[in-house]
Amino acid sequence: METTDNELYSVLLDIIKQESSPEAVEARNLMLQRIAMAGDITPSRIQAPQNITQIGGYINLLESIKQDELRNRMLASVLGVAAPGGGHELRDDRPELFFARRLSDRPECEQAETLPLAFYMRSDFLETFEGTLASFHAVGASLPVFLTAAPLLPSLSSPLPTQEGILALLGRTLELAPTAAFTNPEQDPLVVAEQEGAGIVYARSDSMQGSITVKAYVREGVGYAVEEISAKLIPITPLMQAAGWYMEKRTPEQQDRPYDPASALRWRNITGLVPGRTTFASELSLLYTRAQIAGSCLRDMLRALWDGTKFA
Numbered sequence: 001m002e003t004t005d006n007e008l009y010s011v012l013l014d015i016i017k018q019e020s021s022p023e024a025v026e027a028r029n030l031m032l033q034r035i036a037m038a039g040d041i042t043p044s045r046i047q048a049p050q051n052i053t054q055i056g057g058y059i060n061l062l063e064s065i066k067q068d069e070l071r072n073r074m075l076a077s078v079l080g081v082a083a084p085g086g087g088h089e090l091r092d093d094r095p096e097l098f099f100a101r102r103l104s105d106r107p108e109c110e111q112a113e114t115l116p117l118a119f120y121m122r123s124d125f126l127e128t129f130e131g132t133l134a135s136f137h138a139v140g141a142s143l144p145v146f147l148t149a150a151p152l153l154p155s156l157s158s159p160l161p162t163q164e165g166i167l168a169l170l171g172r173t174l175e176l177a178p179t180a181a182f183t184n185p186e187q188d189p190l191v192v193a194e195q196e197g198a199g200i201v202y203a204r205s206d207s208m209q210g211s212i213t214v215k216a217y218v219r220e221g222v223g224y225a226v227e228e229i230s231a232k233l234i235p236i237t238p239l240m241q242a243a244g245w246y247m248e249k250r251t252p253e254q255q256d257r258p259y260d261p262a263s264a265l266r267w268r269n270i271t272g273l274v275p276g277r278t279t280f281a282s283e284l285s286l287l288y289t290r291a292q293i294a295g296s297c298l299r300d301m302l303r304a305l306w307d308g309t310k311f312a
Contacts, residue, residue: 097123097286099150099171105133105142107189107204114179119145122171122287125244125269132243140207141234142189144177146265153288153296160297163310164248167268169298170283174245176201176265185216185229190236192217192264194226199264201247202233217261224261244271273306280304280311 055075062071099120106115121129136143151169154161167173181190181201191202193214202214211232217224237247248266250259272278281302284293293299304311 095285095287095289097171099123099287100126101150102126102130104177105136105144105189107142107144109180109184109187109189111179111183111188115144115177116146116148119147120150121145121147121174125171128243129245132239135239136203136236139205139234141203141205143203143236144180144189146175146177153292153298156295156297156299158297160301164268166280166298166311167270169287171287172269173248174267174269176267178262178265181265182217182219182224182261185218185227186231190265191229191231191233192261198250198259199261201236201264203236205232205234208232208234240267244269246270275306275308278306280306283311 058074059071062068062074100123101118101120104116104119106112106117133143151171153169161169164173176190181188181192185191187204189204191204191214192199193202193216199217211230213228213230214233215226216229218227240246245267246269248263248268250263273283279302280298281293284298284302288296293302301311
């Protein structure tokens with residue numbers, strides 16, 4: 001028994017429905033779009049023409065009364081395809097940006113097995129950041145990044161995230177691998193050193209000519225100790241800032257607490273955010289679909305504006 005085209009479509013859709021991966025969803029949407037845009041969804045109410053002369057009669061009639069759009073729809077109906085134009089095209093809701101996956105640096109060190117295999121970064125920041133990584137690699141240094149999954153918007157019933165959480169959802173935060181530092185500063189890929197009560201981050205650079213002496217933080221139980229070391233190091237701040245990434249600043253509440261050296265591994269990128277002009281809605285729509293935003297608790301703050309430090 002022969003299988004009709006409609007039966008084949010039905011079987012294919014049943015198979016794809018069982019998959020929930022982004023690729024399967026995209027394939028399902030493409031199939032539905034082709035059916036809607038290239039198929040005879042509604043049977044024609046025009047009697048099937050017997051010859052080309054009858055079709056010409058329809059065309060002449062509609063052109064004489066200046067109904068060009070209706071003429072095009074009539075032709076589509078006669079041919080058995082979906083009518084063009086007039087808002088019948090499906091709206092493309094794909095965000096302009098996305099979170100790209102890249103292999104992470106995994107230099108040789110005693111904690112190498114803990115370093116992530118890959119990291120995610122929003123696509124418009126990635127090109128510049130890859131140039132930064134290339135600069136580190138050129139001097140024998142590495143920069144392990146810790147972001148092992150693309151962010152997901154919180155559900156509608158979830159509480160609103162903190163401002164740092166909001167920047168993370170927008171792909172504007174970056175954390176260096178916590179296990180890349182604080183173990184053995186003379187051998188660690190990254191070193192956080194004490195500087196005026198705060199911290200400065202260095203990357204170990206095997207190709208440097210000479211060593212420098214710094215007071216490095218070392219993990220000790222649940223806290224940290226300071227150890228003076230001499231090693232081949234380069235500060236990462238100039239290269240990071242050239243790519244738009246700046247170390248996370250201490251909030252007024254944190255000023256009254258002991259300094260946490262691990263905070264030196266957290267960076268953020270607010271390039272392109274204009275105080276009083278950049279809306280939270282415009283930033284979200286760059287990365288997420290309307291359906292994702294509508295199904296998130298963040299829909300209640302879409303009118304928030306960037307004030308220079310936060311969306312409010």
